[in-house]
Amino acid sequence: MSADDASGTGAGTDRESDAVLATEALTKRFGELTAVDGVDLRVERGEFRSVIGPNGAGKTTLFDLITGAQRPTSGSVRFDGEDVTALAPHERVRRGLGRSFQITTVFSGLTVRENVRLAAQSVHDASISRVDRFLRPKGSFEAIAADTTATLKRVELADRTEERAGALAYGDRRRLEIGLVLATDPAVVLLDEPTAGMSAEETAATMQLIDEVLADRTLVLIEHDVDLVLEVSDRITVLDRGRVLTTGSPEAVADDGDVQRAYLGGDRG
Amino acid sequence: MVVEALVDQLLNGLTIGVVYVLLAAGLSIVFGVMDVINFAHGELYALGAYFAFSVTTAAGDPNAFWVALLLAPAAVAVVGVGVERLTIRPLYGRNPLYHILLTFGLVLILKDVVEFVWGPGNKSYPVTPGVLQGQVAVAGFDFPRYSLFVIAVGSLMAAGTWYALNDTRVGLVVRAGAQDREMVRHLGIEVDRYYTLVFAFGAALAGLAGVVLAGRNGLEVAMGDSVIIPAFVIVVLGGLGSFRGAVVGGLVVGVVQTLTRSGVVAEVFAPVPVVGELAALLPALEGLVVFGLMIAVLLFRPRGLFGNPEWQSSEGEGDLLVGGGGALGSVWRRRLALGAVALLIVAPFGVGLAYDGFVVYSLLVSILVWALFAVSLDLVMGYAGLVSLGHVLFYGVGAYGTVLAADGRVTDLVAAVPAVGSPLAAGLGALGYADSLPLALLTGVAAAAAVAWVVGYLSIRVAGVYFAMITLGFAELFRQVVVKLPASWAGSTDGLYGAELSYSVAGVSLGEVGDVVLVEGVAAGPVVLAREVRLLYFVVLAGVLGGYLLARRVIEAPFGGVLTAIRESEARAQFLGYNVVAHKRRVFVLSGALAALAGGLQAVTGLVVGVGPSLLHWINSGEVIVMAVLGGMGTLYGPILGAAVFRGGQELLSTYTGQWRALLGLVFVLFVVFLPRGIVSLPGELQRRLRERGGDPPTGAPAETPAEPKLEGDD
Numbered sequence: 012m013s014a015d016d017a018s019g020t021g022a023g024t025d026r027e028s029d030a031v032l033a034t035e036a037l038t039k040r041f042g043e044l045t046a047v048d049g050v051d052l053r054v055e056r057g058e059f060r061s062v063i064g065p066n067g068a069g070k071t072t073l074f075d076l077i078t079g080a081q082r083p084t085s086g087s088v089r090f091d092g093e094d095v096t097a098l099a100p101h102e103r104v105r106r107g108l109g110r111s112f113q114i115t116t117v118f119s120g121l122t123v124r125e126n127v128r129l130a131a132q133s134v135h136d137a138s139i140s141r142v143d144r145f146l147r148p149k150g151s152f153e154a155i156a157a158d159t160t161a162t163l164k165r166v167e168l169a170d171r172t173e174e175r176a177g178a179l180a181y182g183d184r185r186r187l188e189i190g191l192v193l194a195t196d197p198a199v200v201l202l203d204e205p206t207a208g209m210s211a212e213e214t215a216a217t218m219q220l221i222d223e224v225l226a227d228r229t230l231v232l233i234e235h236d237v238d239l240v241l242e243v244s245d246r247i248t249v250l251d252r253g254r255v256l257t258t259g260s261p262e263a264v265a266d267d268g269d270v271q272r273a274y275l276g277g278d279r280g
Numbered sequence: 281m282v283v284e285a286l287v288d289q290l291l292n293g294l295t296i297g298v299v300y301v302l303l304a305a306g307l308s309i310v311f312g313v314m315d316v317i318n319f320a321h322g323e324l325y326a327l328g329a330y331f332a333f334s335v336t337t338a339a340g341d342p343n344a345f346w347v348a349l350l351l352a353p354a355a356v357a358v359v360g361v362g363v364e365r366l367t368i369r370p371l372y373g374r375n376p377l378y379h380i381l382l383t384f385g386l387v388l389i390l391k392d393v394v395e396f397v398w399g400p401g402n403k404s405y406p407v408t409p410g411v412l413q414g415q416v417a418v419a420g421f422d423f424p425r426y427s428l429f430v431i432a433v434g435s436l437m438a439a440g441t442w443y444a445l446n447d448t449r450v451g452l453v454v455r456a457g458a459q460d461r462e463m464v465r466h467l468g469i470e471v472d473r474y475y476t477l478v479f480a481f482g483a484a485l486a487g488l489a490g491v492v493l494a495g496r497n498g499l500e501v502a503m504g505d506s507v508i509i510p511a512f513v514i515v516v517l518g519g520l521g522s523f524r525g526a527v528v529g530g531l532v533v534g535v536v537q538t539l540t541r542s543g544v545v546a547e548v549f550a551p552v553p554v555v556g557e558l559a560a561l562l563p564a565l566e567g568l569v570v571f572g573l574m575i576a577v578l579l580f581r582p583r584g585l586f587g588n589p590e591w592q593s594s595e596g597e598g599d600l601l602v603g604g605g606g607a608l609g610s611v612w613r614r615r616l617a618l619g620a621v622a623l624l625i626v627a628p629f630g631v632g633l634a635y636d637g638f639v640v641y642s643l644l645v646s647i648l649v650w651a652l653f654a655v656s657l658d659l660v661m662g663y664a665g666l667v668s669l670g671h672v673l674f675y676g677v678g679a680y681g682t683v684l685a686a687d688g689r690v691t692d693l694v695a696a697v698p699a700v701g702s703p704l705a706a707g708l709g710a711l712g713y714a715d716s717l718p719l720a721l722l723t724g725v726a727a728a729a730a731v732a733w734v735v736g737y738l739s740i741r742v743a744g745v746y747f748a749m750i751t752l753g754f755a756e757l758f759r760q761v762v763v764k765l766p767a768s769w770a771g772s773t774d775g776l777y778g779a780e781l782s783y784s785v786a787g788v789s790l791g792e793v794g795d796v797v798l799v800e801g802v803a804a805g806p807v808v809l810a811r812e813v814r815l816l817y818f819v820v821l822a823g824v825l826g827g828y829l830l831a832r833r834v835i836e837a838p839f840g841g842v843l844t845a846i847r848e849s850e851a852r853a854q855f856l857g858y859n860v861v862a863h864k865r866r867v868f869v870l871s872g873a874l875a876a877l878a879g880g881l882q883a884v885t886g887l888v889v890g891v892g893p894s895l896l897h898w899i900n901s902g903e904v905i906v907m908a909v910l911g912g913m914g915t916l917y918g919p920i921l922g923a924a925v926f927r928g929g930q931e932l933l934s935t936y937t938g939q940w941r942a943l944l945g946l947v948f949v950l951f952v953v954f955l956p957r958g959i960v961s962l963p964g965e966l967q968r969r970l971r972e973r974g975g976d977p978p979t980g981a982p983a984e985t986p987a988e989p990k991l992e993g994d995d
Contacts, residue, residue: 078855104857112855118848120602129845132838133857145834149841195856 030089031056031229032077032108032199037086039072039253046072048253049086054199054231061232061240064250065274070233073250074203077231078110079103091198104133109197113204115184117191119177123168124159126176126187130194131158158194165224166190185217189224199229206239218243237274241265249273282547287421289544290535295427295496297534298434302489303507304514304526305441306482312521313457313471313478315376316368317745319383319902321486321511322504323390328356328487329494329503330398333405342407345495349433353487360483364476370953372472374601376745377667381909382952384902387504388945395501396939404498412495430492437488438527445523454478509756509898510537513574516749519584528586533570540566567760571753575738578750582742601956602662602847602914617917624648624821628813641885645820647927649882652824654907654919655831656874661905662914663835663843664864665850666740669748670755671875672901673735674728678876679883679891680762680770681724686779686889688714690723717781717793717819717884724880725873732872736865752898759896775892781884783815790815793884820881827874832916834870843867847914906948912958921959 032054039047047069054060064070075081077088079100087096095103104110118126132139132155139152150156163169166186171179176187185205192200205221206214221230222243234240240247240261247264249256251273257264264270307321331352336344363386371378412429415422445451456464457471464471490503497503514533518525539545540562549559577584627644631637653675660666684690691714695705713719739750762770770776783790793816834840842863845853854860883891903926911922926944933940951958955965 099859101854101857101859104855110855112851116849116852118845118852120848121844125841129841129853130856132841136838136857139838143837144839145837147838148836149838152838191852191856 029056030054031091032231033089034073034077035087035089037073037076037088038084039069039076039081040084045253047076047083050250050253050255052248052255054229056198056229059230059232059243059245061234061244061247062250063234063237063240063247064256066235067252068250068273069253070235070250071203072253074110074201074233078108078201104195104197105136107196107198108201109192109195109199110201111188111192111203111205113207115181115188117176117184117187119175121176122173123176123179123187124163124172127162127168127190127194128155128159130191131155131162134158134194134196162190162194165193166220182213182216186220189220193224197228199231200225202230202232204234205232206234206236214239237265282544284421285542285544286548289539289542291423291427291431292542293535293538294531295430295534296493296538297531298431298438299489299493299530300507300510300514300534301438301527301530302434302485303511304518304530305438305523306485307511308515308518308521308523308526309441309445309454310479310482311515313454314368314372314379314475315745316379316479317376317383317748318482319380319508320363320386320390320504321383321482322506322508323387323394324356324360324483324486324504325490325507326394326499326501326504327359327390328352328490329499330394330490331355331487332491332494333398333403333499336405336407340406342409345405345408345412349488349491352491353484356487356490357480357484360480361476363483364479367949367953368479369475372475374956377748378952378956380667380669380745380748381905382949384905385945385949385952387902388906388941389949391501391504392939392942392945396942398499398501400501402498402500405495408495426496430496433488433492437485441485442523450474450477505899509752510570512749512752513570515584516574516753517577517584519586520745522584522586525584525586529584537566537570540569564764567764568757571757571760575750575753575757578742578746578753579738582746602912613917621825625818628817631813641814641817643927643931645817645885647924648820648824649878649885650904650907650927651920651923652827652881653875653878653904654911654923655828655916656871656878657904657908658913658916658919659831659835659867659871659874660864661908662916662919663840663847664867665847666864666868667744667748667905668751668868668871669898669901669905670751670753671871671904672896672898673751673755673758674732674872674875675879675882675900675904676755676758676762676891676896677728677731677872678721678724678879679895680776680879681727681876682720682880682883683776683779683889683891684770685720685723686714686781686884687776688779690714712782712784715780715782716784718783718785720781721823721877721880721884724883725876728876728879729869729873732869733865736868736872740861740864740868752901755896755898755901759893762896763893771892773893775890775894777888777890777892779889781889783819793889816885820885823877823881827877828916828920831870831874834867835916839863839866906944909956910948910951910958912960915958915960918958918960925959 030053032052034050034052037047037050037052038045050069050073052062052073062070062073072081076083079095079098079102083096087094089095090103090106090108093106095106095108098106118129121129128149132149132152135152135155135158143152160169163172166189168183168186168190171183176184179187202221206217209217218239221232232240232244241264242261244261246258247261248258249264249267249270251269256269256273257267259267303321303325307318310316310318310321329352332345332348335348335351338344339347367382367386368379371382408426412426414425416425416428417423443451445455453464453469453471453474457474489507494503510533514529515526517533518527518529543563545562546556546559549556624644628640631640653671656674657668657671660668660671681690691705691708694708695701697704708714711719735751735754739747739754742750763773765772767774781793783793835843842853842858845856845858846860846863850860879891879895882895883889907922907926908919909922910925911920912918929944929947930940933943937943955961957965
């Protein structure tokens with residue numbers, strides 16, 4: 012996939028181009044420390060963007076600012092042409108900004124099906140009447156059940172629906188989490204180091220899964236490992252000490268001297 | 281004269297304040313280092329006093345007091361070591377809220393142990409050394425020597441603690457541990473090893489406080505009760521985990537409390553216009569001011585006045601463990617439930633045959649009411665993960681709302697509203713409002729729902745332990761309001777009794793509550809089939825069943841699904857697009873309403889319709905938590921079981937011993953330690969143990985792994 016096949020639907024409200032997700036001069040300070048420093052990020056619709064940088068570059072803070080887990084000191088986040096800077100995380104999710112967690116986070120005490128059903132319910136939540144919401148059995152909503160089943164098939168967990176999520180093997184849990192993100196039907200998916208702590212084999216399997224299941228979405232991948240993202244990304248943004256060092260194609264980034272210095276020669280890393 | 285009174289009261293305030301400092305310092309250090317909110321701290325204080333009482337009584341020599349001053353705190357420290365090793369230690373790594381539950385169980389045990397060993401009734405040390413008796417004149421004022429002694433001992437201990445914390449290696453580790461436990465662990469220091477020491481030290485401080493204050497105020501079994509809430513207030517004001525906060529908070533609360541209570545401030549300001557009149561109100565407002573302050577601090581500066589700004593409580597270290605069925609399938613569970621309901625329906629028909637009226641109209645009714653109360657708590661605790669230590673607030677508002685409506689005071693209040701008041705009151709009159717049982721109950725429920733909305737709106741933003749403390753604060757605030765307001769408002773300390781209610785709406789009446797008997801007595805020839813079946817019982821049964829079914833229905837609806845998700849992982853639920861805070865607030869309102877229904881039913885099922893302030897005591901909040909955890913929280917039916925076991929156990933045990941609370945407390949502590957998922961998980965747990973013995977290798981930590989977790993609704 013590439014940045015070129017981005018379609019123009021829906022994002023026409025954004026002035027300059029077809030950016031589905033954009034940050035403007037996004038800044039986060041903790042006392043003396045500026046973790047994110049005036050970041051301008053523009054992610055095109057349909058793009059696979061990776062944000063890389065050495066440890067302490069501000070990747071996770073940037074991620075938190077975009078998802079709403081933290082509030083910026085200054086600057087703004089625009090999603091689909093709308094300023095979402097002041098919105099709570101759940102409101103951003105409702106608008107189509109999904110996320111996965113670095114450490115796999117599923118509802119481990121619930122069944123696989125209930126996990127996915129909860130995600131699917133979120134999409135239909137606005138259309139559930141007040142009485143139904145409080146009094147109608149949760150399993151009796153057909154649209155939700157259909158979406159649940161479809162997602163379970165998509166992530167190949169259709170034969171394990173009654174198992175407890177906590178009892179799944181690691182790979183299947185990862186699958187389930189991707190399923191949770193998918194079921195909320197996001198336009199943009201933010202992935203926070205989805206392969207952290209994995210073996211080479213698991214890493215390959217996870218990246219393949221992401222590629223398969225989320226290929227039709229806009230993806231923003233936060234990653235420490237440069238080599239991992241070179242193959243899959245359309246474009247790569249490199250962060251260093253809270254600032255954008257460069258943004259470009261994988262080839263351009265790989266050849267960039269500044270990037271190599273940030274990773275190899277710097278006083279941090 | 282006024283100056284003398286002021287100096288007198290200041291000294292009194294300082295004396296109490298110093299004792300508070302000792303208590304709060306122990307409480308605060310223990311919390312700072314171990315994240316343990318020790319409800320039993322007040323009981324350790326009482327133990328110190330009683331140990332000293334034994335020493336002084338046995339010796340009979342005035343100077344034995346000096347020995348007691350050393351021995352009693354040491355003995356309390358030993359008790360502290362035992363408590364930490366045996367009960368608190370197994371819970372590290374679990375959600376910190378379990379420590380609150382556990383130490384509440386310890387309160388029940390220790391209080392009864394004290395009563396059992398030393399007997400009820402007030403006591404005082406037989407003799408104190410002569411040097412501590414009488415007055416000493418300083419700068420023209422007479423000071424009681426004993427008060428000066430208390431202040432000296434307290435100051436010395438506080439200074440010693442300060443030194444130990446700041447200038448010793450142990451103190452350094454303790455302080456560092458309070459700041460950032462993980463960091464200290466990474467430095468290769470086993471913080472855990474210091475836990476026993478810290479807990480024992482906190483216990484010794486509490487014991488010492490008890491020894492010295494009892495020499496002035498005497499001893500009583502409930503003495504722990506009377507200091508624990510102020511101690512909490514101080515710790516919260518000063519900042520959980522802050523020693524400096526405990527010192528300043530203790531002195532301030534001690535002095536302010538004493539001055540406002542004594543009325544000396546009112547006397548001082550009496551000549552000044554306006555200010556004098558305001559000052560005259562102080563004695564009545566003392567409790568309100570203190571708890572209002574506590575709530576405000578929790579809301580706007582949760583770390584307290586001196587707390588560590590980078591305070592990180594290790595919330596979410598572990599989950600609240602919910603009950604699970606396992607051994608019984610849903611079909612069988614449903615059959616059992618229907619069977620139980622059928623038995624409850626026929627129970628009154630056996631009155632006078634197999635058992636007397638007490639069993640049905642007192643015991644069963646009480647179990648049912650507490651069951652509903654426990655179910656309401658389970659909604660917030662077991663599903664939303666909010667441990668409310670002040671649930672008695674809603675129970676109480678329900679009871680008081682019901683009685684006030686029945687009393688006609690609500691109508692009077694409405695009539696007093698300008699313009700719209702009179703026609704509204706007339707409308708209520710036409711509905712027969714002041715006589716109607718359903719409308720009275722509805723009033724209580726509506727009032728509690730409104731209160732729950734406000735309390736939830738304010739407090740749900742703070743998490744975990746802070747939420748527990750803030751709800752406790754609101755409940756105590758309400759109790760203070762009821763007690764301190766003039767009796768014409770809510771009966772003050774006497775309560776409100778004797779209102780009359782009917783089963784009526786808008787003039788259509790079945791008769792008065794308590795009087796309506798469905799079946800007078802049925803006999804088939806010489807065989808008596810039934811005696812006196814009262815309608816009220818079925819009203820209670822219907823209310824409780826209805827409340828339970830409503831709760832279950834809600835839990836099985838989309839809303840309840842989200843609640844379960846929140847309990848499992850708040851962050852995940854939020855990033856699925858759910859407004860976590862809004863869901864918690866809504867379930868809090870529902871829970872408040874159901875608790876109020878329980879409270880209203882409680883108020884109308886006594887010998888006479890009525891309610892008193894003892895219903896608002898925090899021990900009731902604690903007991904309902906005990907029931908929910910005992911039965912198995914997060915199941916809705918578990919808490920019902922818990923209520924039955926607790927109330928039934930109480931009834932059974934109290935025929936043998938006055939110390940039934942200690943036995944139930946012990947059972948509860950054992951459950952918290954070994955079977956935190958409650959009675960409902962017992963069959964599954966047993967099955968699992970048997971399987972393991974059958975040769976399967978054990979998997980995971982025994983108590984933490986559910987045998988067969990509860991997945992969906994229970995049918």
